[in-house]
Amino acid sequence: MDSSSEITFDGEQRIGIQKRSVRRRFQALLEELTVMNVQSVADRMAELNPIEGRSHFCEAVMRSQMQFPQSTNVYAALVAAINPRFPDVGYLVAKRAAVRFREACDSRDRDRTETAAALVAHLANQAVVHAALAWDVLMYLLTVYPMDNTAAAAGFCIECGSMLRASAPQRFTDIVGGFRRLLRGLVVDKPLRRRILKLIQADESMFEDYPAIIYELDLVEAGEQVTHMVSLLQPIDPEYSLDSSISSTSEIAGGGYGSDEEVSSC
Template identity: 45%
Template sequence: MASISSAVAFDDSCVSTPHPQKRREDIEHEEFEWIAMKKRITGLVKRVSISNIRFIADEILKENVISGRGLFCQAIMKSQMGFPQFSNVYAALVAIINSRFPDVGLLLVKRVVAQFKEAYEWGNKKLKRDTLKFLAHLANQTVVYEVLAVDILMLLLGNPSLDNIEVAVNFCIECGSLLQNSVPHIWKEVLGEFRRRKREVEMHVKGLIVKLFAVGRSKFKKYPSVIDELDLVEVEDQVTHVVSLLHDTDPEYSVDNFEVNTEFDDMSSQIMVPCEESEDDEASS
């Protein structure tokens, strides 16, 4: 009996040993694939336009979007800040991806909200204006509920500096059609606030307010929520997120970085390699 316990206790050939060289190669390969995916997603987002948006969305969906959700958010936000005039196109692309992978759309909204909060705290008018242009179209695309737009207007008009009023007017021009139809009572209050502030602001802001009133009277004919070419997600496939300025949101910046996939290593380390029983073991047994 002692020989049996001795054999089991000291037969190291039955236990798997790690393969440092193989593991290192696997890590290098995973990192290479991560970098390649980042380049592909960034390149696709840079190329998106009204004419190719369906193709670009399909190509992005071929990637590991959940694993690369941080990369997608980075690429979208960088491109939108570079070309804010195409915010409606970027928002439409997000809406398509969001309809398939809501976690990706939610993370994007959280990050854009975090960016607006930072711009507001820093008093950066351009960053506020461009970020809100994107948020307006994300609301227009029903990626986020209009309660976020209401929160933003309450914040800006509750602190009516010249910059805040100007940014708020521009924001309303972008998503006023949505607000006019979805929350008409709040929309009337917003217009009333602009009307009261019109006497206090400089001429260029006063001109923007006059423009907003004119656009509103025309039922936002020249500023629709979503143009036909970008109305690409069926109503039953739309996923709309509840995000508010009143709540702290985690932008999860850690997912932007490459991390080693340890799932396989954890499993393999628990596997025992079967050892062949020798004739001496059989005899002692």
Template identity: 35%
Template sequence: MMSEIAGCLKIQTQGQSKLQEGNMSTDVSNLGKSGGVYIPPFKLARMMKDVEDKSSVQYQRLTWDALRKSINGLVNKVNAANIKNIIPEIFAENLIRGRGLFCRSCMKSQMASPGFTDVFAALVAVVNTKFPEVGELLLRRIVLQLKRAFKRNDKPQLLAAVKFIAHLVNQQVAHEIIALELLTVLLENPTDDSVEVAVGFVTECGSILQDLSPKGLHGIFERFRGILHEGEIDKRVQYLIENLFATRKAKFQGHPAVRPELDLVEQEDQLTHELSLEEEIDPEITLDIFKPDPDFLENEKRYEELKKTILGEESEDEEGSDAVSDGEDDDEDDDDEESEKRMSSRCK
């Protein structure tokens, strides 16, 4: 199946560069680069139905706008309780065509709701098993965000990127080497802020680093010890380091790499991406922008076939957990209310 995905990805990428955008009707000419103007769902559906040529630029742009709205909506409402229900809906969307939209939505939602970072990382981990190109693209964009934030001393952006990377390491979407490299950079010339960020990072992913790279983690803690002995950082930050040593002594109890309800991928199924902070990174931002595809109908058909295969596998995996799912039905209303409250505080 991976060869089919790669073939489909290649065709769509080539198609986007072959054809320039044509004339649009008045209804869709103002949608913006990624379909920015709001169109009510019922109106969008009617507009799509009214277009006779399903390969036309007009129809492609309408489906792009629908894809963006659907991906944003699903990412916005995902939480630990409903993630197993969201996953099939995510795969039902064309994640090859919309891979840039998916990554963008995950990063915006994570920035708005950092407390749900482990949920977003779990969602990405599942998608990564079927579409590793998506997982790699997201990791590249987050690393680029981190590098820019570090250079600009933008602490909120830096904290968000660091937290996301920590949980992608926990899910083994990102290789642990990037975690050790990041910590080395943060602690090379320690400041109050950089040490505080490093402490938070180790708290998030120290448990898995202890398993995957105990020597590397030991070296990081030796650096923390040296910073304490130097005594040049603020007392508050020194206290954070001391607490981190206590957390390590307790074997990161209370800070598991992955919560049981978010442990959705078998270790042998996960594809881990190695990326260095020193690499030149292409975020492929053009993937977020609508471009006509001369092979649109063929590529849509290809994804429909892939979707059937993927969702068939998902159904088989979930058959054994039906009894557990039935017991959670009573909580669905509460979960929906929680999602609505969280969505109101998120970036659209």
């Protein structure tokens, strides 16, 4: 080939290509993720410099969790395993999870609200984020469009009730008592009634069937986790500028970074 026809890249272009490659490798590893290999996947992701690619990591995890909410605890465990080594990565996930929840709730999208709330629940279970954010989410569900979000609030309590009760026993008792009164005082539809009864039964059994962290996903030693303070009552910077710097270099090697469909089930 004539040297004049060879494609050359400057430093910024090479960085863009490298970022695109890292993003695809994050996605490939997420596709391999299961309950049994979280630590292995986290170790391999750690080799990809997740600080530099933290926006890639964050968005890939959050898209996957939205697409496969039944695996929310697995995605949260992955973040928990990465977080002690790369706290900036865990902090970004925590902030964007909080922002995504608030946006979903404000848009009155029930499915997105429940899925977004579930990620916050399991990040709190894993102590990636302080329990205060879980309480913020619960209060938001109970006070912002409560007729839309009562079932989501009950489901949220099931997801992280063990942790909430441990963090504030009397406060959680009062919350469950409010759900009990709701059953006695109003005519509620069958799906909501079933959800509330499920919560009451879980609470009476001390969440025996709904532990904060199942054994296979309890990967971080006590005292090693870095717990981030994020609150819906305070401004949250989701650092979307990281995304703009990514997208500005994404055209270099043949287009954008792909669609949501590239992220598959764990």
